[in-house]
Amino acid sequence: MTEAPQKFVGGGVPRKEDPALVTGQGNWTDNIKIPGMLHATILRSPYAHARITSVDTSAAREQPGVVAVFAGEELADEWFKNPIANPAAVTGYSLSLDKRAQGGADVTPTADQTGEEPVDEEHKTFLGWHVTEDIKVPHHPPVAIDEVNYAGEPVAVVVATDRYKAQDALEFIEVDYEPLEPVLDLEAAVQEGAPLVHESLGTNESYVWELDVGEIEEAFNNADVTVKERYIQQRLIPNAIETRGTVAHPDPVSGGFTVYSSTQIPHILKAVLSEYCGFAENKLRVVAPDVGGGFGSKLNVYAEEALTLVLSRKLGVPIKWVEDRSENYLATIHGRGQVQDIEVAATNEGKILGMRVKLLADMGAYLQLNGPGIPILGAFMYPGVYEFDAYSFSCTGVFTNKTPTDAYRGAGRPEAAFAVERIIDALARETGLDPVEVRRRNFHEPFDEPKDQPAGIQYDSGNYQQTLERVIELADYEALREEQRRRREEGDTLQLGIGFSTYTEICGLAPSQVLAALRNGGAGWEMAKVQMLASGKVEVITGTSPHGQGHVTSWSQIAADALGVDVDDVEVLHGDTAIAPYGRDTYGSRSLPVGGVAVHVAANRVIDKARKIAAHMLEAAEGDLEFEDGRFSVAGSPDQNVTIQEVAGAAFLADNLPEGVEPVLSEEYFFDPPNFTFPFGAHICVVEVDTETGFVKIRDYFGVDDCGPVVNPTIVDGQLHGGIAQGVAQALYEEAVYDEEGNLTTGSMVDYLIPGAPELPRYTLERTVTPSPTNPMGVKGVGEAGTIGSPPAVINAVVDALSPYGITHVDMPASPWKVWQAIQDSQGRDAGTRDADRSGRPAQATDSTEQEGGTS
Ligand code: MCN
Helix, strand or coil, X not given: CCCCCCCCXXXXXXXXXXXXXXXXXXXXXXXXXCCCCEEEEEEECCCCCEEEEEXXXXXXXXXXXXXXXXXXXXXXXXXXXXXXXXXXXXXCHHHHHHHHHCCCCCCCCCCCCCCCCCCCHHHCCCCCECCCCXXXXXXXXXXXXXXXXXXXXXXXXXEECCHHHHHHHHHHCEEEEEECCCCCCHHHHCCCCCCCCCHHHCCCEEEEEEEEECCHHHHHHCCCEEEEEEEEEEEECCCCCCCCEEEEEEECXXXXXXXXXXXXXXXXXXXXXXXXXXXXXXXXXEECCCCCCCCCCCCCCCHHHHHHHHHHXXXXXXXXXXXXXXXXXXXXXXXXXXXXXXXXXXCCCCCEEEEEEEXXXXXXXXXXXXXXXXXXXXXXXXXXXXXXXXXXXXXXXXXXXXXXXXXXXXXXXXXXXXXXXXXXXXXXXXXXXXXXXXXHHHECXXXXXXXXCCCCCEECCECHHHHHHHHHHHHCHHHHHHHHHHHHHHCCXXXXXXXXXXXXXXXXXXXXXXXXXXXXXXCCCEEEEEEECCCCCEEEEECCCCXXXXXXXXXXXXXXXXXXXXXXXXXXXXXXXXXXXCCCCCCCCCHHHHHHHHHHHHHHHHXXXXXXXXXXXXXXXXXXXXXXXXXXEECCEEEEEEEHHHHHHHHHHCCCCXXXXXXXXXXXXXXXXXXXXXXEEEEEEEEEEECCCCCEEEEEEEEEEECCCCCCXXXXXXXXXXXXXXXXXXXXXXXXXXXXXXXXXXXXCCCCCCCCHHHCCCEXXXXXXXXXXXXXXXXXXXXXXXXXXXXXXXXXXXXXXXXHHCCCCCCCCCCHHHHHHHHHHHHHHCCCCCCECCCCCECCCCCCCCCCCCCC
């Protein structure tokens, strides 16, 4: 378990990454310039669903600076070639570089270089998570060939000497489309006779995934109370601050290719690209330079990454493609997109007996890397922090003619947490109990060893009572209820709402065996290598790939504490498969509980080896040595000592090592933990709802979270702040909206409402510490916790404020229009009988000057 005391771990070490990032010294993909580099732009479908009857690229080819133009058909045999032993030699890159550097408008594509037959059409997909054996997987060419299935799908690509010329030439490509009926609504899509997204699959259902634990029928038969609700998880657009981008170039030194990409997953990208594009894995190097956020959207392998690479192979020159913001809205995955039917059975005392969940999950037009698996990550989390016996879950993955969906911060778990935390409030309403009381009655008792939960997995540790009781104190719940009562009585047009969320989530995505059992295609371990150089300076090589999470700082703290060196003496190297050939990258709040822990163990292995050398240097027995603050000393003779730096120097010189000890201090460790980690917390959102305008203002936000011991409190605060902001955004502001033809009508930041600082409250956050038994540091992840915990707290608060009107739900985003409309509907529905008058105020309103129907 956690080894204390620590000098840096747990302290607010300033982020080492920030000085460069905030002074414009970042190295983003779009900053990369390589001699002879050409620029690609992509023509995208204006139709959600259409047959392509012809593509004429001839006029575009004639445009100034244009080097090549390809329609989908012309690239069809680039995918799944057999591995080429020395691809750069085949392209003749080293010979043609000079010519291309001069402007290169005369580059002609080289002929197909492999001669091997392409594999079966149906295998052409980026999908890495086949959630069921019989999942239906559509063919997904990076550039559409005969059919387009969402507005924004690539149809042709232009390569030119600069970005602007490439962009201008797009207008000269003539495409004839034969429009087909788009499939847009999830429920309609699964009706008999619905038009099909992919005719060849014969259905819009990609898969049905089910989980049944315990006697669900019995639970519902024995219930005093059942509550059934439907919630809609609107589609969200991730909007990382840096859009996607990629540069691929033949590497004359290695004879292979290098791909730079604004990605969260250089290692996975390398593996998938090598297979998809036909490269021996050791002939591809993938580098993730500085990456300006991802929020899950860059946990993917995209058409444009494959396209840039094969264009570079085909043309034999470096190729850059950088997404613009409009493309980002259309062509980078979306998140959420679910219809959730949830039902609980309970006793009159509010004790839950069972839960049924049925989902329709929008896959969009194609299956991206993890798309089908996202709702399955949530499948285990609908029971939340509550103990009961019977659980039944079923999810149908549905194709629609919309942008594909995949992981977006929280990925499946915000959806689950929302549904369970909303239905707990519904149960409270039904049983006449306070929402706090229902939660208390159903919590698992505190536990610090693995414990079975209703969905059949084991939680690692938890103390839900502690976080809830503390957040109640922090928010002064009683005083808030008192204020609410007073405002209701006074008929205040600003009604107070208090919303709870007591969430847990599954993160630290790891155990390889469990991921495999869920049919996920990737391993879940993580690698770290810690090496002390001859000078005593330290390098940490990690397989994680940060894009805003501060791993350089956190891993430095962990290594510095273990080695007893200064935090500034540690360099952290990441995001380059040539430096860290092994890694499973960053997502699922896994980096600390898997990758950070690997750093901790590898650094301790360095100390174990250093101890042997130090004992030899001090002519003492190993067991007599003490190690503190970077110095080995002989117990009882503190003057006999040697620093870790001196040991590193001796290990490097290797002229006086103990028998059997190899030179240098360099140790690596692959950590594959026995379980996920399950952080948890209790949040209270306090809103003021303007009953005249429907405007919701978050007045206060309180959170008590538990992610085990904290490595860097400043980073954890930042993760929670950003995470809660994204949850609030889902609850109140953001939604990807399509019109009836399948056009994305929220295709820019003007229409898609991303909250800024003025919309967000000041957070009051505290933490409790319940260590996880799944790793030697006891840590749990925190990168998604805020996004998972916050949406139900906000909506519960909004509904709480509106409860005097008989309003029991408002769909997300709870925009002023929806809230106002809900108030109007409630009055129309029950005019005169509800405890609210038509002015939009509760019945107790005393302001007699208000006119009938006087709302605006
Ligand atoms: N940390 C800590 N102590 C803990 C837990 C975490 O000090 N007990 C620190 C870690 O050391 C690390 C950071 O918090 O520096 C996040 O660690 P972790 O929870 O392991 O999450 P990951 O690093 O794996 O990050 C992934 C997670 C996910 S899944 C999304 S989505 C997300 C997020 O992190 N996207 C982000 N945070 C983001 N932050 C930024 N700025 N940009 C994104 O795109």
